[in-house]
Amino acid sequence: MKTIFSFIVLLMPFCAQATTCYKIYDPSGALVYSARSLPFPLPAPPESLRDAAQKLVPGGHFTASSRDQLCEFVDKVTPDAKSKLKEMEETENASNKYKQKLKQDAINFISNAEEYEQQKRIEGRSVREALEENRRKQYSESSYDFGERVEKLKSECTIALRGALEWKSRDVSQVWVENVQRVGFKTIRNERGTKVVVQYKAWINGKRAASCYADKYENNIIGYEISD
Numbered sequence: 001m002k003t004i005f006s007f008i009v010l011l012m013p014f015c016a017q018a019t020t021c022y023k024i025y026d027p028s029g030a031l032v033y034s035a036r037s038l039p040f041p042l043p044a045p046p047e048s049l050r051d052a053a054q055k056l057v058p059g060g061h062f063t064a065s066s067r068d069q070l071c072e073f074v075d076k077v078t079p080d081a082k083s084k085l086k087e088m089e090e091t092e093n094a095s096n097k098y099k100q101k102l103k104q105d106a107i108n109f110i111s112n113a114e115e116y117e118q119q120k121r122i123e124g125r126s127v128r129e130a131l132e133e134n135r136r137k138q139y140s141e142s143s144y145d146f147g148e149r150v151e152k153l154k155s156e157c158t159i160a161l162r163g164a165l166e167w168k169s170r171d172v173s174q175v176w177v178e179n180v181q182r183v184g185f186k187t188i189r190n191e192r193g194t195k196v197v198v199q200y201k202a203w204i205n206g207k208r209a210a211s212c213y214a215d216k217y218e219n220n221i222i223g224y225e226i227s228d
Helices: 002-019 049-054 077-140 143-166
Strands: 020-024 031-035 061-065 177-192 193-204 208-215 221-227
Touching: 020 049, 031 221, 049 177, 143 177, 143 193, 143 208, 143 221, 193 221
Parallel strands: none
Antiparallel strands: 020 031, 020 061, 177 193, 193 208, 208 221
């Protein structure tokens, strides 16, 4: 009978542990451990549970209650829990770095796209200049011949603009076109597509700006534009 009593006495701490909710708070008051079991082996006398908890969480606060029916499970102090928390933290850090990389890649893509567009615009101007240079080489045109061609187109531009203004003025002698200058190649875009032309700019009565457009080979005036 004495042996059976001793066995019951030995079981009592384990039965109490199964119905008690153990909690440990860190020095700031945050809950770092909550469970029906202790986060450490039962301490040997004369050490108490509070002393063992202080070793696990220095400056912390230990409680044990049999009234907490829910006993929410929280574990941030045991070696296994710390290992899992570290693993989760490393995974989160890796995920954040990956997200940051994706964000930076997107920023770089936009920046590169803007630089690409700017470069294409620069190249577009170079293409028009190259077109003129290639045409000169193709036709082996001397600077004198080109100068004559430009003067011819200036004259055609003047005639075209004066003709366009005849119906607007009762006395065409009061309309004059002056300071006709070759501006250079220009790309005109419309619903039909794009067209490379050569722009000649002029002034009407010294006040209104106007433009004539020659074909890219500068053979003829193919259009004009008069500002309001």
